[in-house]
Amino acid sequence: DQMAETTLFVNDVVALPQEPLGSVSDATAQTQIAARRSAVDKALSSQDVAKAFELALQDPPYGASESLRIASAEVCGRVIQALKEKDTDAVLSKLTQDQGDILMKYVYRLLESSDPSAAGAYLKLHAALTEKFGLGAITRVFTEVPAL
Amino acid sequence: RLNSMSNSLRPYLDCIRSTLTAALCLENFASQQVERHNKPEVEARATPEVLLHPVVISRSKQERCMIEPSINSVRISVCVKQSDDIDTLLAKMFMRFLMQRAEQFVVLRRKAIPGYDISFLITNFHCTEMYKHKVVDFVVQFMEDIDKEISEMRLAVNARARVVSEEFLKQFV
Secondary structure (H helix, E strand, O other): OOOOOHHOOOOOOOOOOOOOOOOOOOHHHHHHHHHHHHHHHHHHOOOOOHHHHHOOOOOOOOOOOHHHHHHHHHHHHHHHHHHHHHHHHHHHHHOHEOOOOOOOHHHHHHHHOOOHHHHHHHHHHHHHHHHOOOOHHHHHHHOOOOOO | OOOHHOOOOHHHHHHHHHHHHHHHHOOOOOOOOOOOOOOOHHHHHHOOEEOOEEEEEEEEOOEEEEEEEOOOEEEEEEOOOOHHHHHHHHHHHHHHHHOOOHHOOOOOOOOOOOOOOOEEEEEHHHHHHHHHHHHHHHHHHHHHHHOOOOHHHHHHHHHHHHHHHHHHOOOOO
């Protein structure tokens, strides 16, 4: 039937996000973060920084409490500090756009805490991320709901 | 010494520059509370959905920059590096001097946000009157120059104090 709604009105090709990026309960987030921390520590001890990055960027705790989100960012912070400058490009080229967004949000969260020794590494990664993913990644840090 | 200082300052300022460039995408937004009024939403805070997540970029415990974006305005608050008591005093007096002349600077705020030394407020009207990349350049240059000015002032204070104390103590020698 030509006049049926399903044929007349086709969904947009551009899939705009209809709801926030999901939400995770505190308990689930806590277990996930603990699991991630141990997996990342294992990967870092075997010097596999790329794998550690991939693990650190899984299951971002959207909607969890502030302290849990900071803890999640700190897990990522450990990996960033272990990353050497010459490996940055190789590691960033393997990230998808979503992973880049999550990493950018973690970087800003880490820059909020005022640790002077680590700030240098975070700022360098921020510059590399902006170059790879552009200013859109920064805009998504401001605009996406809920905050990470 | 200046070179090494600016080398570690460079990534911090670059981060602020790119964050500001992304935050300064402003459009007009009339007040939804008062007819025919137009207020910077980051100050009025009347409509929660147009306020974006604030971001703090810190280089050390003393040097921070908070950027609070919204749909039609961005508020940038800066904490200036203060290593000792003289620096604290100089920074306070210098910032007070600048903030009293906020109208001359156009984008400066008359009162700093609590917890910070100096604040800027940039609205969409500023972005239509002025080039956005120049406004960002201004803010970043301002931050760089404040550091230089305060260290120059500290050196001048120390030099003057040394001369004065030498002259004073000569009479006892």
